[in-house]
Amino acid sequence: SGRGIYHNKDKTFLVWINEEDQLRIISMQKGADIGAVFTRLSIGAAAIEKVAKFANDTHLGYITSCPTNLGTAMRGSVHIKLPLLGSKENKAQFQKIADEYFVQIRGIHGEHSETDDGVFDISNRRRLGRAEVDLVQDMYDGVKAMIAAEKELAKAKK
Numbered sequence: 001s002g003r004g005i006y007h008n009k010d011k012t013f014l015v016w017i018n019e020e021d022q023l024r025i026i027s028m029q030k031g032a033d034i035g036a037v038f039t040r041l042s043i044g045a046a047a048i049e050k051v052a053k054f055a056n057d058t059h060l061g062y063i064t065s066c067p068t069n070l071g072t073a074m075r076g077s078v079h080i081k082l083p084l085l086g087s088k089e090n091k092a093q094f095q096k097i098a099d100e101y102f103v104q105i106r107g108i109h110g111e112h113s114e115t116d117d118g119v120f121d122i123s124n125r126r127r128l129g130r131a132e133v134d135l136v137q138d139m140y141d142g143v144k145a146m147i148a149a150e151k152e153l154a155k156a157k158k
Contacts, residue, residue, distance in 0.1 A: 012037075013044050021065050021073075023052075038076070038136055061128060071128030076136045078143055079108050083118030084153040085146055097149060101142030102126050122146065 003018035016024035025048065027041035055063035061071040069075070085094045086105075098105050106121040107114045122143050124135040 013040055015044075015048070021069070023048075023054075034076075034078075034136065034140060038133075042132075069127055071126075072130065072132050072135060073127060074132050074135055075123045075127075076139045077106075077121050077123030078139065079119055079121055080143060080146070081117070081119045082146055082150045084157065085150045086115065086118050086120055090149075090153060093149060094146070097145050098122075098125075098142060101145060102138045103142035 005014055005016050007014040010029075012027065012029045014026040014028075016026065025041065025045055027037045027044065029037055057063060062069075062073040064070060064073045082094070084090060085097075094105065102125045103122050104125045106123070108119050108121050122139065124138045124142075126135060126138060130138075
């Protein structure tokens with residue numbers, strides 16, 4: 001009662017009601033078309049805001065129940081396989097790239113989860129004081145640098 005997940009036919013746009021946050025809007029798809037995911041999210045959020053105003057402060061941004069989401073409340077993420085960069089031997093290099101691009105590394109099963117197959121969830125770490133497009137750019141640039149590092153490690157391994 002009072003909670004649920006509503007989604008489109010393709011399950012690429014979901015609205016989660018009364019879970020951790022009162023409202024979680026998710027846009028996702030397989031592949032690398034981040035622009036399509038972001039566009040779908042923007043259109044969907046604008047449509048929802050026509051009928052349900054989001055609590056927003058001009059200084060703090062969107063007001064959320066989770067303090068780490070204060071600001072834009074947006075977490076853009078990708079699941080990506082990085083077995084070499086994500087190995088114990090290269091953990092420091094992996095974290096250095098994450099820190100440089102303001103992204104966080106998670107297992108694909110949520111915050112504080114580990115991975116045993118080299119697949120990681122990489123997302124923007126910043127939320128406050130930045131525009132949504134800047135946060136997606138953080139994630140994109142971080143993932144791009146991680147892919148380059150993974151390729152270099154693979155080349156060195158041969």
